[in-house]
Amino acid sequence: MKRSQLLDSRRNLLPTRRALIGCLAGGGFLFSQRASPAADGVPQVLNFFVPGPPGGGLDRAAQGLARACKTVSDAPTPRLEFSPGESGLTGLARFLARRGQAGQILIASLSIMGTGLASKPLLRLGEALPLAHIANESLLLVVPASSPFKTYRELIGAIANDITKIVFAGGAIGSADHLMAAAITARHGIDLRKLPFMPVVPAGLTRVSALEARASCAIGTLRDFETAMGTGEIRVLAASDIKSPGINAVDLSQGEFAIDFAPWRGIFAPPGLADEQLAGLTALIDRFVASAEWEAEISKNKWAPARETRDNFRTFVMTEEDKAIRRLNAMGVI
Numbered sequence: 566m567k568r569s570q571l572l573d574s575r576r577n578l579l580p581t582r583r584a585l586i587g588c589l590a591g592g593g594f595l596f597s598q599r600a601s602p603a604a605d606g607v608p609q610v611l612n613f614f615v616p617g618p619p620g621g622g623l624d625r626a627a628q629g630l631a632r633a634c635k636t637v638s639d640a641p642t643p644r645l646e647f648s649p650g651e652s653g654l655t656g657l658a659r660f661l662a663r664r665g666q667a668g669q670i671l672i673a674s675l676s677i678m679g680t681g682l683a684s685k686p687l688l689r690l691g692e693a694l695p696l697a698h699i700a701n702e703s704l705l706l707v708v709p710a711s712s713p714f715k716t717y718r719e720l721i722g723a724i725a726n727d728i729t730k731i732v733f734a735g736g737a738i739g740s741a742d743h744l745m746a747a748a749i750t751a752r753h754g755i756d757l758r759k760l761p762f763m764p765v766v767p768a769g770l771t772r773v774s775a776l777e778a779r780a781s782c783a784i785g786t787l788r789d790f791e792t793a794m795g796t797g798e799i800r801v802l803a804a805s806d807i808k809s810p811g812i813n814a815v816d817l818s819q820g821e822f823a824i825d826f827a828p829w830r831g832i833f834a835p836p837g838l839a840d841e842q843l844a845g846l847t848a849l850i851d852r853f854v855a856s857a858e859w860e861a862e863i864s865k866n867k868w869a870p871a872r873e874t875r876d877n878f879r880t881f882v883m884t885e886e887d888k889a890i891r892r893l894n895a896m897g898v899i
Contacts, residue, residue: 607845608668611641615672616656618649622786626699626830627672629862633853640849641668644714652737652766653677657688670696670846674830676740678882679889683898691886693833694843695879696765697850699859700830700868703747705814706803707794709776715803717815717822720782725753732761734780739893740764741828742784745805747856747892748826749817757895773798787812787867806869818845825888829871831878847875 611634613627624647631643648656660671673690681688706717714720726733728750735742743762750760765775765783772783773793782802783790793799804816805826817824834846853859854872863870875879889899893899 578854581836589842605712607874608641608848610668611643611849612669613643613645613672614656614663614669615645615647616649616660617647618655619647622702622788623653623672623674623677623830624861625866628867630672630699630832630853633859633862636856636858637849637853640853650721651684652680652740654684654688656679657690660833660835661688661692663835666835667838667846669835670850671833671835672830673833674741675828675885675889676736676742677745678886679739679741679744679893680737681739681894682886683737683892689886691832691882692836693834693839695831695882696834696843697832697854697877698829698871698878698881699832699854700863700866701806702786702828702830702866702868703807704741704786704805704828705790705791705801705812706749706782707776707799707801708782710720710798711798712800713779714782714802715800720802721749721753721822723781724750724755728755728759729761731781732763734763734775734783735785737754737764737766738762738819738898739889744889744892745784745824745826745828747896748824751892751895752822752824757892759898760896771868789831798854810846829881829885830868831868831882843875 615623615627615630617623627645631645634640634643648659650656652793657677663669668774671693673693678690681690708714708720714723722729733746735746737743743764746760746762750757763775763780765772772785772789776783776799790799794801801812801814803817803822804812805828806818807814807816815822817826832850834843860870890899
């Protein structure tokens, strides 16, 4: 699909997407009851919808936000719901089907956006309503301890010489890992269609296993790799942004090797909410994201805080979607 067609889909949803959402809405998975809204447009029960399994990064964000919600006076009762499957696509489709339900908020990320854009049929996170940018998380680029590449510069030299011999391992096609590999490749003027990328799902030790098999390097979070880092099985060459003490690697957010890339997490509302409902949800979320409880979660998970107004976050999401579309199109994914 051409990039122009994808951008046009902001105004005209694809028929196949409509059919999928209609099918899901008719299934038994969705909540049949909506929380009764209070007078200010805020529901009495707030459902934190996680498009993934318990224990993942989005779960940690949702759990932290729910705890923060409990510390805010007159806040709704928080409830968590998980919808794993297809690298977040199952959950994204189900959430978009909850049109007009003010008691639902989605915890999402760059990976959810990218995998949705790469899917068939197309699933656009941008159809949900952006509420708050809550955190950024650094991604690491690692090689096995036995790798001939001792530095990031050496790895980039090999990529520039013949990228077809350097296999990246990471998450699903379109994930933040995949988009970071594309950003690194594009930074050095290399044809993205030649980028060898091996999706490995789930994350963590399986990516280390991929390195031991045929991947040259792997991309993932600190949590994905911290065990292997501790045992010396892998070496960190670069990070999208250095946030954790003790990581001696190239910081790709600045300097000679800087790339235009930052993995983020945010909160979204379902399509079809009234302005009053959006205003009420935004005011509520602003309160618990500003809480000491959420600040502690940010520190515990080694994330970077990110605070933006709803309008600024909406603009940010549109920019990130355009960027992801360009990179996926350049790789021949869409």
